[in-house]
Amino acid sequence: MSAPFAKLPNWAEYGLIPVINLVVAFLISGLVVLFAGENPFKAAYLMVSGAFGSGEGIGYTLYYATNFIFAGLAVAVAFHAGLFNIGVEGQAYVGGIGVAAAALTFDATLPWYLVFVLAVIGGAIMGALWALIPAWLQAYRGSHIVITTIMFNYISYALMLWMLINVYKPLGSMAPQSRTFGPGGEVPKLDWLLAIFGLDNRNSPFNLTFLLALLAAFLVWVLIWRSRLGYEIRTLGFSAGAARYAGIYEKRITIITMLISGGLAGLLAINSIMGDQHRIQQEFVSGAGFVGIAVALMGRSHPIGIVLASILFGMLYQGGAEIAFDMPNISRDMIVVIQGLVILFAGALEHLFRPWVVEAFARARLRSATGTGGA
Amino acid sequence: MSELAIELKGIDKSFGPVHANKNIDLKVRKGTIHGIIGENGAGKSTLMSILYGFYQADKGDIHIGGTKANIKDPSGAIASGIGMVHQHFMLVENFTVLENVMLGAEDSPILNKGIAKARNELKRLEDEYEMEVDPDALIEELPVGIQQRVEILKALFRGAEILILDEPTGVLTPAEADHLFRILGQLKAQGKTVIFITHKLREIMAITDEVSVMRRGEIVATRETAKTSVEELAELMVGRRVLLRVEKGEAKPEGVKLAVRNLTVKDSRGVTMVDNVSFDVRAGEIVGIAGVAGNGQSELLEAISGMRRAVSGSVELNGEDTDATGHRDPAGLRKRGLAHVPEDRHHMGLVLKFEESENSILGYHDDPKYGRAGLLNVDAIRADAQAKIEQYDIRPPNPRLKTANFSGGNQQKIVLAREMERDPIVLIIGQPTRGVDVGAIEFIHRRIIEMRDAGKAILLVSVELDEIRSLADRILVMFAGRVVGERSPETPEGEIGLLMAGVEQKLEAAE
Numbered sequence: 001m002s003a004p005f006a007k008l009p010n011w012a013e014y015g016l017i018p019v020i021n022l023v024v025a026f027l028i029s030g031l032v033v034l035f036a037g038e039n040p041f042k043a044a045y046l047m048v049s050g051a052f053g054s055g056e057g058i059g060y061t062l063y064y065a066t067n068f069i070f071a072g073l074a075v076a077v078a079f080h081a082g083l084f085n086i087g088v089e090g091q092a093y094v095g096g097i098g099v100a101a102a103a104l105t106f107d108a109t110l111p112w113y114l115v116f117v118l119a120v121i122g123g124a125i126m127g128a129l130w131a132l133i134p135a136w137l138q139a140y141r142g143s144h145i146v147i148t149t150i151m152f153n154y155i156s157y158a159l160m161l162w163m164l165i166n167v168y169k170p171l172g173s174m175a176p177q178s179r180t181f182g183p184g185g186e187v188p189k190l191d192w193l194l195a196i197f198g199l200d201n202r203n204s205p206f207n208l209t210f211l212l213a214l215l216a217a218f219l220v221w222v223l224i225w226r227s228r229l230g231y232e233i234r235t236l237g238f239s240a241g242a243a244r245y246a247g248i249y250e251k252r253i254t255i256i257t258m259l260i261s262g263g264l265a266g267l268l269a270i271n272s273i274m275g276d277q278h279r280i281q282q283e284f285v286s287g288a289g290f291v292g293i294a295v296a297l298m299g300r301s302h303p304i305g306i307v308l309a310s311i312l313f314g315m316l317y318q319g320g321a322e323i324a325f326d327m328p329n330i331s332r333d334m335i336v337v338i339q340g341l342v343i344l345f346a347g348a349l350e351h352l353f354r355p356w357v358v359e360a361f362a363r364a365r366l367r368s369a370t371g372t373g374g375a
Numbered sequence: 376m377s378e379l380a381i382e383l384k385g386i387d388k389s390f391g392p393v394h395a396n397k398n399i400d401l402k403v404r405k406g407t408i409h410g411i412i413g414e415n416g417a418g419k420s421t422l423m424s425i426l427y428g429f430y431q432a433d434k435g436d437i438h439i440g441g442t443k444a445n446i447k448d449p450s451g452a453i454a455s456g457i458g459m460v461h462q463h464f465m466l467v468e469n470f471t472v473l474e475n476v477m478l479g480a481e482d483s484p485i486l487n488k489g490i491a492k493a494r495n496e497l498k499r500l501e502d503e504y505e506m507e508v509d510p511d512a513l514i515e516e517l518p519v520g521i522q523q524r525v526e527i528l529k530a531l532f533r534g535a536e537i538l539i540l541d542e543p544t545g546v547l548t549p550a551e552a553d554h555l556f557r558i559l560g561q562l563k564a565q566g567k568t569v570i571f572i573t574h575k576l577r578e579i580m581a582i583t584d585e586v587s588v589m590r591r592g593e594i595v596a597t598r599e600t601a602k603t604s605v606e607e608l609a610e611l612m613v614g615r616r617v618l619l620r621v622e623k624g625e626a627k628p629e630g631v632k633l634a635v636r637n638l639t640v641k642d643s644r645g646v647t648m649v650d651n652v653s654f655d656v657r658a659g660e661i662v663g664i665a666g667v668a669g670n671g672q673s674e675l676l677e678a679i680s681g682m683r684r685a686v687s688g689s690v691e692l693n694g695e696d697t698d699a700t701g702h703r704d705p706a707g708l709r710k711r712g713l714a715h716v717p718e719d720r721h722h723m724g725l726v727l728k729f730e731e732s733e734n735s736i737l738g739y740h741d742d743p744k745y746g747r748a749g750l751l752n753v754d755a756i757r758a759d760a761q762a763k764i765e766q767y768d769i770r771p772p773n774p775r776l777k778t779a780n781f782s783g784g785n786q787q788k789i790v791l792a793r794e795m796e797r798d799p800i801v802l803i804i805g806q807p808t809r810g811v812d813v814g815a816i817e818f819i820h821r822r823i824i825e826m827r828d829a830g831k832a833i834l835l836v837s838v839e840l841d842e843i844r845s846l847a848d849r850i851l852v853m854f855a856g857r858v859v860g861e862r863s864p865e866t867p868e869g870e871i872g873l874l875m876a877g878v879e880q881k882l883e884a885a886e
Contacts (some may be wrong), residue, residue, distance in 0.1 A: 225753075228741065235729075238726045239723075246737050247704060
């Protein structure tokens with residue numbers, strides 16, 4: 001009967017449409033560069049070579065991607081239950097409190113791999129707790145989770161500042177940050193991984209947390225598509241009525257899903273705190289939680305898509321920094337504009353070109369079917 | 376008489392790979408009631424949506440009153456004198472009748488002048504077509520039959536000469552439907568043209584002058600109603616001979632398996648929807664609940680199946696209490712042998728975006744045979760789904776296809792297979808054949824009788840009185856939340872119809 005949203009083949013749904021969105025985003029970005037008085041082709045070259053042209057560039061790209069994978073997974077898990085978790089930024093921030101607690105307590109006494117495990121636990125628990133309050137408010141009081149999670153981002157900034165000044169700051173120090181961790185609080189870099197491909201990581205902070213992110217991506221896939229809990233999460237996300245019919249409790253799933261989402265967000269903190277800075281300081285999340293929304297949208301809430309989209313955004317961050325460095329007319333803000341265009345086309349406008357693609361496919365199908373006598 | 380109100384020439388429409396309308400030619404004569412009948416998915420709604428300007432045809436022309444019309448959107452259709460009464464009313468619930476009738480035809484930004492004019496015009500229309508409605512009543516306070524009248528008035532107010540009614544009787548009592556038919560007769564007498572879309576053969580026979588049958592996007596036949604029969608139309612619709620009556624033997628009821636006692640249920644707004652209802656269902660019998668939609672049947676099913684908490688009363692399943700007023704636990708009741716085919720498969724019985732196999736375990740996903748330790752064994756689930764697909768002849772036979780891509784009948788079979796193959800003790804079924812094509816109806820009815828003969832206690836709720844009468848061994852009639860009578864299936868339809876309309880209305884009619 002009426003099926004205006006006809007099905008596309010998977011390769012078109014998950015490959016062609018994102019690529020079209022990206023190409024358009026880059027074309028418009030090219031115009032922006034052109035108006036700024038620079039050569040867009042040169043900018044494109046700088047971006048790609050900056051992100052992938054050297055071992056260090058790749059290291060930085062993957063370091064950024066690590067943050068985005070955690071954030072994207074956190075957003076995606078909540079998406080599957082029909083929840084829009086905009087609070088990943090704050091949950092990752094608060095997760096840092098747990099990570100720092102593990103590192104500061106045990107960095108002198110335990111080897112890094114045990115501290116790492118404790119940091120995973122601490123980060124996940126703190127992130128999950130920060131998500132629990134909005135989740136509870138949504139489930140039992142009907143406060144909309146979009147609003148509460150946004151608000152909790154702001155509360156997290158204040159909480160972190162208080163923690164830094166009153167708890168983590170060493171006596172006599174002027175900076176709102178903790179002391180630098182000892183060797184137990186440092187997650188090893190992945191120089192060896194890049195070395196396999198003949199690349200030199202040099203100074204980039206690319207570290208073991210990347211592998212943790214890939215593991216998390218795999219576990220999220222198992223959770224969503226191969227577990228009973230994931231089945232219940234998806235049922236609720238697609239149809240609250242069907243969940244009620246099946247005896248799946250909306251409140252329970254809402255809370256559990258947000259705990260998992262917040263926990264994933266909390267893990268993000270390890271990458272920067274133990275993998276790069278080796279101390280906790282302000283604004284170490286630096287917007288990755290929000291990029292996670294775009295990553296989840298672009299990756300269609302599927303772990304593979306999220307990993308790919310994260311690497312793309314890692315490239316935008318790293319390559320964008322190169323452009324800003326090399327092109328005097330392109331400021332750091334211009335790079336934000338380009339990133340924004342990609343988010344706009346790949347995330348918010350993901351269905352913009354879909355109807356035309358569907359039409360083109362239908363026409364092609366009709367042409368091949370006229371000879372054989374219709375569908 | 377032979378003047379044409381509408382002529383469609385070669386209308387063709389595809390949605391992606393779905394060819395919804397194939398080269399359709401249709402002639403509707405002026406001043407007649409023209410029926411369009413066909414199974415769900417035959418393309419009736421698409422064709423009418425093209426005529427009303429919701430969709431554009433890929434090919435073909437529309438001629439209205441002999442001239443070619445270029446209908447781009449509904450306002451174009453209205454300008455051409457076409458009005459449409461949708462299956463789901465397009466009324467603003469908290470506006471008055473008058474405000475709804477005026478909506479979109481206010482004439483000027485300042486309402487006062489328009490209101491006075493509209494009031495006069497509405498009065499004139501009401502008199503002309505014998506459709507009394509209080510212009511200042513709020514829509515939400517009016518019964519469904521009257522709301523439908525407002526929809527018709529709305530179309531006439533806009534100067535409609537051609538009126539399209541899409542499945543108009545689905546929500547009406549038999550008495551209200553009769554009144555609607557009288558109104559349509561009036562309209563015809565005044566020279567209006569009516570297109571009447573339905574899947575109910577009897578209505579076609581009762582009021583149309585001509586009928587066109589649609590099947591798989593094509594008009595397969597147009598007949599003068601007086602010269603055709605129910606049997607011929609059914610055969611044209613399905614493309615083969617159909618058994619319209621259900622063959623069934625005598626019921627052999629045994630022990631009580633479902634006992635409902637003094638059950639009272641309120642809806643989410645706190646309105647009492649089920650009012651002190653008591654009945655039993657025995658093993659090996661089908662108890663049918665007849666009634667117009669919205670008289671508490673949905674809430675009754677939800678309370679029995681554990682989806683909704685009852686305010687008071689009790690439900691016993693196989694001799695054990697189910698704590699109907701306490702903790703809701705549909706999953707626990709399922710384990711105790713209660714299977715539930717919900718009324719609304721789109722919003723309850725199925726997750727349309729799931730693969731077929733994923734829906735084949737909905738509600739039973741905790742069963743150990745689908746996987747260990749919190750994980751799901753996808754291979755086992757797909758194999759299980761495949762077996763059910765074969766057993767119930769679900770088409771296309773692909774457990775990995777998205778459920779939304781199955782037809783209504785096949786979707787319903789997915790639900791039935793899931794619930795019936797669990798060997799339940801009690802089976803409660805809501806609207807087993809709503810939106811299901813005639814071919815599948817036959818199959819579903821046969822399966823329900825087989826379940827009865829296998830000793831299941833079956834509670835059947837349907838708004839299709841014919842269905843209740845042909846399947847049930849006992850009929851309970853619900854009106855305004857109460858069971859207002861029990862009848863045998865042999866009881867004349869008129870008597871049950873009066874009960875469905877409520878005793879109060881019966882008294883009014885006697886005055």
